Amino acid sequence: DARVTQTPRHKVTEMGQEVTMRCQPILGHNTVFWYRQTMMQGLELLAYFRNRAPLDDSGMPKDRFSAEMPDATLATLKIQPSEPRDSAVYFCASGLVGQGSNQPQHFGDGTRLSIL
Amino acid sequence: AQSVTQPDIHITVSEGASLELRCNYSYGATPYLFWYVQSPGQGLQLLLKYFSGDTLVQGIKGFEAEFKRSQSSFNLRKPSVHWSDAAEYFCAVLPSGGSYIPTFGRGTSLIVHP
Numbered sequence: 001d002a003r004v005t006q007t008p009r010h011k012v013t014e015m016g017q018e019v020t021m022r023c024q025p026i027l028g029h030n031t032v033f034w035y036r037q038t039m040m041q042g043l044e045l046l047a048y049f050r051n052r053a054p055l056d057d058s059g060m061p062k063d064r065f066s067a068e069m070p071d072a073t074l075a076t077l078k079i080q081p082s083e084p085r086d087s088a089v090y091f092c093a094s095g096l097v098g099q100g101s102n103q104p105q106h107f108g109d110g111t112r113l114s115i116l
Numbered sequence: 117a118q119s120v121t122q123p124d125i126h127i128t129v130s131e132g133a134s135l136e137l138r139c140n141y142s143y144g145a146t147p148y149l150f151w152y153v154q155s156p157g158q159g160l161q162l163l164l165k166y167f168s169g170d171t172l173v174q175g176i177k178g179f180e181a182e183f184k185r186s187q188s189s190f191n192l193r194k195p196s197v198h199w200s201d202a203a204e205y206f207c208a209v210l211p212s213g214g215s216y217i218p219t220f221g222r223g224t225s226l227i228v229h230p
Binding site: 033048056105106109 | 165218
């Protein structure tokens with residue numbers, strides 16, 4: 001089965017350090033989503049790409065977070081500088097929409113981030 | 117904007133008992149509807165989806181869900197729960213046009229007693 005691959009699975013670092021999380025979407029999918037999951041807030045949408053173009057990043061703190069898709073096989077989410085409140089599980093999901101063919105999101109297993 | 121309500125934060129059932137998890141949505145037209153399951157330490161896995169057609173949808177792991185337009189509901193059911201079904205369950209709504217950004221419910225935690 002095709003899978004969304006996220007790396008790293010776990011990341012522990014000190015406050016102020018740069019964190020980069022990577023996602024390989026399922027081949028052929030044209031949408032990529034970044035989510036953050038915490039006990040308090042649940043699942044929050046951070047960024048949304050369609051055909052590699054960022055369409056919605058309103059849920060993302062602009063001063064320290066950035067999301068990019070350098071090519072169709074790679075999406076990245078960066079935090080610089082990181083803060084303890086960024087500790088969470090970050091999920092990437094990909095899907096296929098439009099053109100008469102809509103497929104639901106498939107999620108990766110997440111990056112568990114701990115900022116000390 | 118669409119919204120999804122999962123009224124039960126926790127549900128506790130005995131192994132072998134039947135299960136129904138509730139999901140209500142608010143959207144101007146008929147959306148696409150999904151149920152996901154999340155086991156500890158893992159991502160969300162798609163259980164089933166409704167796009168159109170038959171309102172009773174069969175999914176993986178013995179789950180099914182029924183779309184009821186009049187009640188704006190998409191409840192998840194399983195006739196006999198197994199201990200391995202203990203997990204977090206999320207209902208999601210995807211607009212059938214426009215942005216294609218899904219909305220997720222807050223989730224229902226299923227606890228299974230032996």
